[in-house]
Amino acid sequence: MDHERHPRLLEHELVAENLEGAPIYGEDNQEIGKVSHLHGSGPSAQVIVDVGGFLGFGVKHVSLNMASLDFMRDDNGHVHALTVWTKKDLEQMPEHRHH
Template sequence: MDHSNHVRLTSDELTPTVLEGATIYDVDDNKIGTISHMHGSEIVIDVGGFLGIGAKPVAVSAGDLDFMRDEDGEVHAVTDWTKDRLKAMPEHRH
């Protein structure tokens, strides 16, 4: 996926309504997770699992994600994190 034409989100758009459910991609454009919810300034990502079953929630700083909107208006994010690195993180508990 070519992200160069995607529009970066403004800080005002970084809200649960906009971000929840967004797909997270690594630098090689592999899907590595989905945003579950926001917890303060942290973004909770569901990693692994299948169709949301068995996924592990982990929390990262919003600054670790580059949020953007594609040509169809779909919000997603790109990160330097890998799926394995996220899976190795401690599970986020509410």
């Protein structure tokens, strides 16, 4: 996948309606998680990511800063993100607890 030519989302597009369910890819182009939900919107939002698990079991939720994710659309208009994190990085982060 050539992410270089994918258009980046604009600031006003960084909202739950666009991002929830979006896959997140690490440096090796492997999917490392999916966006669960947001706290806030725009560049300062916290992005809650589902990591790991299989068929909904064993999923862990971690919180990432929007700034550490590069959201874009592919040729079909599907939103996804790139990050420098690896799946192992996310699995070692503290679990995000819903308040």
